[in-house]
Amino acid sequence: MPACASCHGDSGGGNAEGGFPRLSGLAEDYLAHELDSFADGSRDHEIMGPIAQGLAPEERRALAVFYAGLRAPPPDGTPQPDDTAYDRGRMLAQTGEWTKALPACAQCHGPAGQGVGAAFPPLAGQPAAYLAAQLSAWKAGTRHNDPLGLMKGIADRLSDDDATAVAAYYAALPVTAIGGGR
C-alpha cells in the first residue's frame, strides 16, 4: 500500500499539477465518507478504490481523523485563469445561473468556498483538474455518493466549459479561507 503522502503531499496539501486533492483540514466525517465510498464503489476510482478496500473501516476513520487535524500550508503557484473564464466561473460560483436552475456554488459551499459541515467540502484552493474531474464523474455517474443526489443535478446542468471555468475559479481562491487553514 502506497503512502497517502506520495500523492497528497507530506502534510496532505494536495498537488495541483497531478490533480490530487488537498486533504488537510477537511471535515473528518467528509473524509471518512469519501474513503468508505471509494471502498463500496459509490465513488468509482481506479487508484483510490483498491486502496480504500485494502483498509479496515477503523483505519479509514483513523486516516480521516489524522487529515482533518492537519494544517498544510497553502499551495504555491496556482495558475490564474484567464479573464473570460474567471468571470464566468465567478458568476456560476457566486450568483448561479437560475435560468438553468443552477444555484450559486457558494450557497452550499460557503461564500469563499470554505466549506460547510461534513456534507459540503471546501472548494477553495483545490486543484482545478480535481474539481473538474468530480463534476464530470457526477455527470457520468461514476461518483454517486452525494447526499440527496444534489451534485448529480448540478453537474448535469453545467456544460464542459462551465465546469472548467468554475473549477479554475475555485482553484485560484485562497486556501486560507478554509476552516482547517485557520
Add this chain to the structure above:
Amino acid sequence: MNLMTRFTGRSAARLALATAMGGLAVLTPLGSVGAETTAPPFVPQPDSAISDDDFGQVIRLGERIFRDTGAEARAFVGNDLRCTNCHLDRGRLGHSAPLWAAYLVYPAYRAKNRHVNTFAERLQGCFRYSMNGKAPPLGDPVLVALETYAAFLAHGAPVGMKLPGQGYPKLAKPKGLDLAHGREVYAAKCALCHGGDGAGQASPDGTIVFPPLWGARSYNWGAGMSSVVNAAGFIKANMPLSQGNSLTDAEAWDVAAYIDSRERPQDPRFTGDLAATRKAHHDSPYDFYGQAVDGVTLGEGAPPAGTVPH
C-alpha cells in the same frame, strides 16, 4: 382576486376552446402549481443594465443589502436571515416571491394591517417580521436602495396585472396537516443543510450559509413565512435547493407545517394575551401560533421580537 380565481378562469377558457375545436381537453388541476407554471415568469434585465452613475450606485447598494442584509442593514436586522433566503436569485426568480412582481403590486390594501400600503411600507414589514428586526424609517437610505433595486428588476414588466410567478405558488389545500410525516420529510430532505434543530449551518469562519428555519435567529411569528400556506408554496417550488418541484404537495404541506409549528421569536404585535393575539392576527388552520404542539404552546415561551444589535 387571488391566483386560484384567476387560473380557474383561464383553465375554463382553455377547456372551452379545446372542446370547440373537437380536441381532447386536458384539464389542469385547479389551483395546482402546474396551472401557474403554464406561462413562464418574467425575466428581469441583467446586472449589466445597471447604469454607471449615481442612480446605478443606489441600485447596486440595494442589491448588496438584498444579498448581505445583516452586514449592509445591520441596524435593522435581528436574526441570521438575508432577503435572498426567501427571494431566491437575488429577488429575480419566479415562484420565489420575486421582487419585480412585488414592486408592481403596491400601493395595495392589505388585510394584515387594514390600510393601503406603499411598497416602502411593505419593505418595513419585512424588517419588522421576517428579519425580526426593526423597520427602517420611511426615506431611510436602506429603504430607498431596496426600492430602487426592485424598480430596476421590474423594468419592462407589465403593470396592472397578476404576473406569472408572482409570490409563492398556491398549492391545493390538503385534507389535513400531518406533523409526524412532516418531521420525517424534514429529517430526510432538510436537515442536511438546515440542521436537525432547524438552526441552520455556518462555515467554519462563522458565516451563516444555510438559514435557520426556527428558533431565536429565524423569522418571527408575524412573518408571512410563519403561515404554512406560504411556506408550503415556497418549499414546493424551490426546496431542496436545486431540486424544486421534487416534493409531492403532501410532503411540502406537512414539512412546512412541521417547520412552522416550532417556536420562533414573538410576534411584535403580541399584546401580552396569546389567545387575543392569535384571534387578531393568526386565526387560520394554517397558522400554529398560540396552538399546543408536542407539549409546547407556541408563542408562550417565544424568544423576544425585534432583537437588533446595539
